[in-house]
Every structure is written in structure tokens, then in C-alpha cells.
Amino acid sequence: MEHRRLGRSGLYVSEITYGNWLTHGELVARDTALACVRAALDAGITTFDTADVYAMGAAEEVLGEALRTVRRSSVEIATKVCLPTGDGPNDRGLSRKHVMESCHASLRRLGTDYVDLYQAHRFDERTPLEETLIAFDDLVRQGKVLYLGVSEWTAPQIEAALTVATDLGLRSRIVANQPQYNMLWRVIEPEVLPLCEREGIGQVVFQPLAQGVLTGKYRPDGPPPANSRATSGGRAPRFIGRVLGPVLLDRVRRLRPLADEAGLSMAQLAIAWTLRSAAVSSAIIGASRPEQVTENATASGVPLPAALLAEIDEVLGDLVDRDPAKTARMMSVKPEWSSPA
Structure with missing residues (x-):
């Protein structure tokens, strides 16, 4: 497992981050979740990502339990705040009240005195940036x-936060961004990536496998396989349904010979593709079985030749989405290529 600096900060993170969205406390049994974390540690993964809203706190609890016997300074734990964790008007957003209360609750669930990276899960239009950034800065103090980060913020929102932090004379600043990024969804490339590279903000990207679509397990001419996210319970089918469609799945099938030629599985190829960029500090993987963690972690340190990258672009062609306007709306936008042919 190789490690990269998180932007221009002094923090190093593993190239592969283990995340537990839609898995721990929701789709994966506790014993399996613990086994997946052990597999991640065995593979050399040191960075773990979660959020207060994942399984309404249960994901943080399971991760905390899984890491309880691990030397705290040997791992990097990231969590998030913003999305609703209750029914009250203050149980969401980035107000000082919610940020402070959510951070303390996350620390209790994780069983730790501090988190390495605390991220604003979305931008909050209702709360002044000054209030949010001062609350974050106080937690750092x-x-x-x-360290501080954001997730799915647009370039103007990130730039505004940097400006406000400078104007207020805050010691802490944003060093990480967590966007969705994969072969098909490249909406951060036109605006977010250039800004972040200029400002020293590292990308910790999620969905490098596009909800498993880029593994090739979904076929254009058949039903989803059993025990996949598309056939599981909970919220997973709603998310995976946004990226399924015969046109897309046929193109993905045409990537398999390229992966075979490179000596990689489809999943390894997709993860290595996200890591091809020096702007990406880490790619987040999830798993429902320990062996998935072991296989996907080997994508760390795998270089992809320029000719292979060009072939990938040729196969996917016009299905690649690069519209920067979709950055802030990624939770609600249904990509054009997910529609039936």
C-alpha cells in the first residue's frame, strides 16, 4: 500500500481509503464488517472514512469497534457533518450548534478523542460561512x-470558504475535498480540480467503481446478480438504479479486454484510473466481503500507460459526464446514460 500527501498538508493517507457508506450498520452484518476492516488493515490501508449520517450513527459505532485495538496514531479516521441526523430543525446543516454537537457525538461513537479529518458533508446555504468556519476552527484549536475538508462543494463554494478563512485570520483551512469521481463521472475536472490543485487541496474520491457498475458484474442482457447492491435491501437499489442502463453496461463490458490485457480485474482498473491523477490523494472503496477489500487494495501503486487511458476514453466516449454544474446536485441528478437505449 502506497501513501500520498493530503494536498499540501503534512498528513499522509493511504492511496486506498476504506469507507462504510451503505455497508456497516445497514447492509453488512457486524461480524462481516469487522472482518472487512481487518482485511483493510492487513492490506496496509490506514485511512478510514465514515459519516454521522451513515446508518444514523451505526456506521461510526461499528468502525470505532473495529479499530478499538489498533494503535490510534497508526490510522487516519475521517468523518462528516451536515446531512440530517434527526427530525429537529437543528439536527442538520452547518450551524455552530449542529457542528459542535455532531462532532462530540461522532467522537463518542468512534471511541476516540479526535478525528484526523472532519468534513462538511454538503454546503449549507442557510448558515453563514463565517459561523461554520469559526466552529470548525474552534474544534481544531x-x-x-x-484537518478540515468538504464534500461535494462547487469550486465557487470552496473558493469562498478559503477567502472567508483568510479574512477572519483563522489558523485552520480546508485541505481536503471528497467528491464523486470515476471514469464516467468527471464533473470535478473543469473547475474543482484546477482550483484545488492551485490551493493545495487533496481529493479523497468516492464511488471509483460507480456503485459497482465498473466492476462489470452488471450485464446489459440480464438481471442484476444476486447479492449485489441492485438487489439488496435498504437504500442501495435507489442509488445503483441511477447508473444502470443497457447502453452504459454495454460500454463497460467493452472495457474488460483492456483490463485483461493490463493484468487487472475490472475493479482494479477503475480504482487505478482514479489514482492516475496526482491531484487525487486517495480513492474510497467499500466492501461487503473481506476478499473484495483485499482485491481492490492491490490497485494501489498500479501505473496505467497513456495508451490504455486513451483506449478507455475511446470506449466510454460521449457517456462521460463532465458538466461542472452537476457537482452540487450529484445526489439528485440522474446521468443521461442511465436511461434505457
């Missing part, structure tokens, strides 16, 4: 948070 208190030693409860070491």
Missing part, C-alpha cells in the same frame, strides 16, 4: 479535529 480544541484538538478534537486535526
